[in-house]
Amino acid sequence: MSxxxxxxxxxxxxxxxxxxxxxxxxxxxxxxxxxxxxHMILQDVVVGVHQITTDYAMERMATLGWKIYDILLxxxxxxxxxxxxxxxxxxxIHNPRSFRIVSSILFIVWLVISAIGAITLLAINPAMGR
Amino acid sequence: xxNIKTTLTGYAGYRGREGHWAxxxxxxxxxxxxxxxxxxxxxxxxxxFAPQLYDEVLKVYRSTLFGIGEVVLVFCxxxxxxxxxxxxxxxxxxxxxxxxxxxxxxxxIVMAITLALWVPSAGYMIYNLLRHNFGMFGG
Numbered sequence: 546m547s548x549x550x551x552x553x554x555x556x557x558x559x560x561x562x563x564x565x566x567x568x569x570x571x572x573x574x575x576x577x578x579x580x581x582x583x584h585m586i587l588q589d590v591v592v593g594v595h596q597i598t599t600d601y602a603m604e605r606m607a608t609l610g611w612k613i614y615d616i617l618l619x620x621x622x623x624x625x626x627x628x629x630x631x632x633x634x635x636x637x638i639h640n641p642r643s644f645r646i647v648s649s650i651l652f653i654v655w656l657v658i659s660a661i662g663a664i665t666l667l668a669i670n671p672a673m674g675r
Numbered sequence: 676x677x678n679i680k681t682t683l684t685g686y687a688g689y690r691g692r693e694g695h696w697a698x699x700x701x702x703x704x705x706x707x708x709x710x711x712x713x714x715x716x717x718x719x720x721x722x723x724f725a726p727q728l729y730d731e732v733l734k735v736y737r738s739t740l741f742g743i744g745e746v747v748l749v750f751c752x753x754x755x756x757x758x759x760x761x762x763x764x765x766x767x768x769x770x771x772x773x774x775x776x777x778x779x780x781x782x783x784i785v786m787a788i789t790l791a792l793w794v795p796s797a798g799y800m801i802y803n804l805l806r807h808n809f810g811m812f813g814g
Contacts, residue, residue, distance in 0.1 A: 571762070571763040571766055571767055572763075574756075574759040574760070574762075574763050575763050577756065577759075578756050578759075578760060581752060581756065582752070582753070582756055585749060585752055586796065589745055589748075589749060589796075589800065590749070590796045590799055590800060593800070593803045594733070594736040594737050594741075594742070594745070595737055595803060595807040597733060597736070598733070599722060599726055599729045599733070602719070602722045602729065603722055603726070606722065622712060623709075623713075623716065626705070626709030626712055626713075627709065629705050629706075629709060630706070633702060633705075633706065637678055637679075637682065654713075658716050658717065661716065661720045662719070662720060664720070664723070665719060665720040665723040668723050669722065669723050
Protein backbone atom coordinates (compact mmCIF):
# COMPACT_ATOMS: atom_id res chain seq x y z
CA MET A 546 0.00 0.00 0.00
CA SER A 547 1.45 3.26 -0.93
CA UNK A 548 0.46 6.54 0.48
CA UNK A 549 1.28 9.44 -1.69
CA UNK A 550 1.79 12.73 -0.01
CA UNK A 551 2.08 15.53 -2.42
CA UNK A 552 4.73 18.07 -1.56
CA UNK A 553 3.26 21.53 -1.41
CA UNK A 554 4.08 23.29 -4.62
CA UNK A 555 5.97 26.51 -4.57
CA UNK A 556 4.28 28.92 -6.86
CA UNK A 557 5.60 32.20 -8.01
CA UNK A 558 3.14 35.01 -8.40
CA UNK A 559 3.84 38.39 -9.80
CA UNK A 560 4.63 40.96 -7.13
CA UNK A 561 1.97 43.60 -6.75
CA UNK A 562 1.69 46.63 -4.48
CA UNK A 563 -0.29 44.84 -1.79
CA UNK A 564 2.23 42.03 -1.48
CA UNK A 565 5.03 44.52 -1.02
CA UNK A 566 2.91 46.50 1.45
CA UNK A 567 2.19 43.29 3.43
CA UNK A 568 5.93 42.55 3.71
CA UNK A 569 6.74 46.18 4.47
CA UNK A 570 4.29 46.15 7.39
CA UNK A 571 6.23 43.28 9.00
CA UNK A 572 9.71 44.67 8.37
CA UNK A 573 8.87 48.26 9.32
CA UNK A 574 7.01 46.95 12.38
CA UNK A 575 10.13 45.16 13.63
CA UNK A 576 12.23 48.28 12.97
CA UNK A 577 9.69 50.42 14.84
CA UNK A 578 10.18 48.39 18.05
CA UNK A 579 13.47 50.15 18.91
CA UNK A 580 12.50 53.44 17.18
CA UNK A 581 9.00 54.01 18.56
CA UNK A 582 9.50 52.28 21.93
CA UNK A 583 12.74 54.23 22.41
CA HIS A 584 11.14 57.57 21.56
CA MET A 585 8.12 56.96 23.78
CA ILE A 586 10.02 55.56 26.78
CA LEU A 587 12.46 58.48 26.65
CA GLN A 588 10.02 61.37 26.08
CA ASP A 589 6.88 60.21 27.89
CA VAL A 590 8.32 58.19 30.75
CA VAL A 591 11.95 59.09 31.48
CA VAL A 592 11.86 62.82 30.63
CA GLY A 593 8.12 63.38 30.91
CA VAL A 594 5.92 66.14 29.48
CA HIS A 595 6.49 68.42 32.47
CA GLN A 596 10.23 68.69 31.72
CA ILE A 597 9.79 69.32 27.99
CA THR A 598 10.07 72.95 26.88
CA THR A 599 10.18 74.61 23.45
CA ASP A 600 13.94 75.12 23.89
CA TYR A 601 14.42 71.45 24.79
CA ALA A 602 12.47 70.32 21.70
CA MET A 603 14.30 72.75 19.45
CA GLU A 604 17.73 71.82 20.78
CA ARG A 605 16.99 68.13 20.46
CA MET A 606 15.76 68.43 16.87
CA ALA A 607 18.84 70.50 15.97
CA THR A 608 21.16 67.66 17.06
CA LEU A 609 22.22 65.60 14.04
CA GLY A 610 21.82 62.20 15.69
CA TRP A 611 18.29 62.92 16.92
CA LYS A 612 17.43 64.49 13.57
CA ILE A 613 18.29 61.23 11.77
CA TYR A 614 16.46 59.19 14.44
CA ASP A 615 13.35 61.37 14.12
CA ILE A 616 13.34 61.30 10.32
CA LEU A 617 13.51 57.48 10.37
CA LEU A 618 10.74 57.40 12.99
CA UNK A 619 8.55 59.80 10.98
CA UNK A 620 9.03 57.89 7.72
CA UNK A 621 8.49 54.39 9.11
CA UNK A 622 5.88 55.07 11.79
CA UNK A 623 3.50 57.21 9.76
CA UNK A 624 3.86 55.09 6.63
CA UNK A 625 3.16 51.97 8.71
CA UNK A 626 0.20 53.67 10.39
CA UNK A 627 -1.45 55.03 7.25
CA UNK A 628 -1.06 51.72 5.43
CA UNK A 629 -2.68 50.10 8.47
CA UNK A 630 -5.63 52.48 8.16
CA UNK A 631 -5.86 51.55 4.48
CA UNK A 632 -6.01 47.85 5.41
CA UNK A 633 -8.80 48.53 7.92
CA UNK A 634 -10.81 50.38 5.24
CA UNK A 635 -10.29 47.44 2.90
CA UNK A 636 -12.26 45.24 5.28
CA UNK A 637 -15.32 47.48 5.08
CA ILE A 638 -15.30 48.96 1.58
CA HIS A 639 -15.96 46.28 -1.00
CA ASN A 640 -16.50 48.46 -4.03
CA PRO A 641 -13.09 48.65 -5.80
CA ARG A 642 -13.76 52.15 -7.09
CA SER A 643 -14.69 53.52 -3.64
CA PHE A 644 -11.63 51.83 -2.18
CA ARG A 645 -9.39 53.45 -4.76
CA ILE A 646 -10.82 56.86 -3.86
CA VAL A 647 -10.28 56.22 -0.12
CA SER A 648 -6.73 55.01 -0.81
CA SER A 649 -5.97 58.16 -2.78
CA ILE A 650 -7.29 60.39 0.02
CA LEU A 651 -5.19 58.48 2.59
CA PHE A 652 -2.15 58.83 0.33
CA ILE A 653 -2.60 62.61 0.13
CA VAL A 654 -3.10 62.88 3.91
CA TRP A 655 0.05 60.80 4.45
CA LEU A 656 2.04 62.90 1.97
CA VAL A 657 0.97 66.28 3.39
CA ILE A 658 1.49 65.40 7.07
CA SER A 659 4.81 63.64 6.35
CA ALA A 660 5.98 66.69 4.38
CA ILE A 661 5.08 69.05 7.24
CA GLY A 662 6.98 66.81 9.67
CA ALA A 663 9.98 66.48 7.34
CA ILE A 664 10.19 70.24 6.75
CA THR A 665 10.16 70.81 10.53
CA LEU A 666 12.92 68.27 11.15
CA LEU A 667 15.09 69.42 8.26
CA ALA A 668 14.67 73.16 8.84
CA ILE A 669 15.44 73.33 12.57
CA ASN A 670 19.11 74.17 13.07
CA PRO A 671 21.33 74.98 16.08
CA ALA A 672 21.20 78.73 15.32
CA MET A 673 17.46 78.90 16.01
CA GLY A 674 15.80 79.79 19.27
CA ARG A 675 18.75 81.46 20.95
CA UNK B 676 -24.62 51.85 8.44
CA UNK B 677 -25.85 48.24 8.34
CA ASN B 678 -22.21 47.46 7.59
CA ILE B 679 -21.07 48.86 10.93
CA LYS B 680 -23.89 47.11 12.78
CA THR B 681 -22.92 43.78 11.20
CA THR B 682 -19.30 44.43 12.12
CA LEU B 683 -20.03 45.26 15.75
CA THR B 684 -22.47 42.40 16.34
CA GLY B 685 -20.05 40.08 14.54
CA TYR B 686 -17.12 41.16 16.70
CA ALA B 687 -19.17 40.74 19.88
CA GLY B 688 -20.72 37.42 18.90
CA TYR B 689 -17.75 35.63 17.37
CA ARG B 690 -16.13 33.45 19.98
CA GLY B 691 -12.57 33.23 18.72
CA ARG B 692 -11.26 33.94 22.20
CA GLU B 693 -7.55 34.83 22.54
CA GLY B 694 -6.64 35.09 18.85
CA HIS B 695 -9.77 37.13 18.21
CA TRP B 696 -9.11 39.45 21.18
CA ALA B 697 -5.53 39.96 20.02
CA UNK B 698 -6.77 40.86 16.52
CA UNK B 699 -9.34 43.34 17.88
CA UNK B 700 -6.93 44.92 20.34
CA UNK B 701 -4.24 45.14 17.65
CA UNK B 702 -6.64 47.00 15.39
CA UNK B 703 -8.03 49.36 18.07
CA UNK B 704 -4.59 50.20 19.51
CA UNK B 705 -3.20 50.69 15.99
CA UNK B 706 -5.96 53.12 15.04
CA UNK B 707 -5.54 54.96 18.33
CA UNK B 708 -1.78 55.30 17.91
CA UNK B 709 -2.01 56.51 14.29
CA UNK B 710 -4.63 59.10 15.23
CA UNK B 711 -2.35 60.40 17.98
CA UNK B 712 0.66 60.23 15.64
CA UNK B 713 -1.02 62.43 13.00
CA UNK B 714 -1.83 65.04 15.67
CA UNK B 715 1.63 64.67 17.20
CA UNK B 716 3.47 65.31 13.90
CA UNK B 717 1.38 68.42 13.32
CA UNK B 718 1.74 69.80 16.87
CA UNK B 719 5.51 69.15 16.85
CA UNK B 720 5.75 71.13 13.58
CA UNK B 721 4.75 74.19 15.67
CA UNK B 722 8.32 74.16 17.03
CA UNK B 723 9.40 75.36 13.60
CA PHE B 724 6.30 77.04 12.14
CA ALA B 725 5.03 78.84 15.28
CA PRO B 726 7.42 78.45 18.27
CA GLN B 727 5.38 80.85 20.43
CA LEU B 728 2.31 78.58 19.99
CA TYR B 729 4.27 75.48 21.01
CA ASP B 730 4.06 76.67 24.63
CA GLU B 731 0.27 76.33 24.30
CA VAL B 732 0.73 72.81 22.91
CA LEU B 733 2.88 71.93 25.92
CA LYS B 734 0.16 73.23 28.27
CA VAL B 735 -2.29 70.79 26.68
CA TYR B 736 0.26 67.96 27.01
CA ARG B 737 0.66 68.74 30.72
CA SER B 738 -3.06 68.74 31.50
CA THR B 739 -4.47 65.97 33.67
CA LEU B 740 -6.85 64.73 30.97
CA PHE B 741 -3.99 64.43 28.50
CA GLY B 742 -1.82 62.76 31.15
CA ILE B 743 -4.43 60.02 31.56
CA GLY B 744 -4.65 59.69 27.76
CA GLU B 745 -0.87 59.41 27.66
CA VAL B 746 -0.92 56.44 30.05
CA VAL B 747 -3.48 54.77 27.73
CA LEU B 748 -1.36 55.66 24.68
CA VAL B 749 1.70 54.01 26.23
CA PHE B 750 -0.34 50.82 26.73
CA CYS B 751 -1.57 50.98 23.12
CA UNK B 752 1.93 51.32 21.67
CA UNK B 753 3.44 48.63 23.90
CA UNK B 754 0.65 46.16 23.08
CA UNK B 755 0.66 46.96 19.36
CA UNK B 756 4.45 46.61 19.21
CA UNK B 757 4.75 43.38 21.18
CA UNK B 758 1.78 41.77 19.42
CA UNK B 759 3.09 43.04 16.08
CA UNK B 760 6.43 41.36 16.80
CA UNK B 761 4.51 38.12 17.39
CA UNK B 762 2.72 38.52 14.04
CA UNK B 763 5.98 39.31 12.21
CA UNK B 764 7.72 36.31 13.83
CA UNK B 765 4.90 33.93 12.93
CA UNK B 766 4.45 35.23 9.38
CA UNK B 767 8.12 35.51 8.44
CA UNK B 768 9.86 32.78 10.44
CA UNK B 769 7.34 30.26 11.76
CA UNK B 770 4.17 30.19 9.64
CA UNK B 771 3.47 26.59 10.78
CA UNK B 772 2.91 27.91 14.32
CA UNK B 773 -0.25 29.77 13.22
CA UNK B 774 -2.41 27.18 15.02
CA UNK B 775 -5.23 27.90 17.46
CA UNK B 776 -3.40 26.38 20.46
CA UNK B 777 -0.08 28.10 19.79
CA UNK B 778 -1.59 31.50 19.05
CA UNK B 779 -3.64 31.24 22.27
CA UNK B 780 -0.51 30.62 24.30
CA UNK B 781 1.50 33.31 22.51
CA UNK B 782 -1.30 35.84 23.10
CA UNK B 783 -0.86 35.35 26.87
CA ILE B 784 2.90 35.78 26.51
CA VAL B 785 2.31 39.01 24.57
CA MET B 786 -0.02 40.28 27.30
CA ALA B 787 2.52 39.41 30.02
CA ILE B 788 5.34 41.28 28.22
CA THR B 789 3.04 44.24 27.51
CA LEU B 790 2.06 44.51 31.18
CA ALA B 791 5.70 44.09 32.31
CA LEU B 792 6.58 47.13 30.16
CA TRP B 793 3.44 49.15 30.83
CA VAL B 794 2.90 48.82 34.59
CA PRO B 795 6.22 50.39 35.69
CA SER B 796 5.95 53.06 32.94
CA ALA B 797 2.37 53.91 33.89
CA GLY B 798 3.30 53.99 37.59
CA TYR B 799 6.10 56.47 36.98
CA MET B 800 3.92 58.63 34.70
CA ILE B 801 1.07 58.72 37.23
CA TYR B 802 3.61 59.60 39.95
CA ASN B 803 4.82 62.53 37.83
CA LEU B 804 1.25 63.60 37.04
CA LEU B 805 0.29 63.63 40.72
CA ARG B 806 3.49 65.46 41.61
CA HIS B 807 3.17 68.23 39.02
CA ASN B 808 -0.61 68.62 38.70
CA PHE B 809 -1.73 67.92 42.28
CA GLY B 810 1.31 68.95 44.33
CA MET B 811 1.72 65.51 45.84
CA PHE B 812 5.07 63.89 46.80
CA GLY B 813 6.57 67.31 47.51
CA GLY B 814 5.91 68.62 43.96
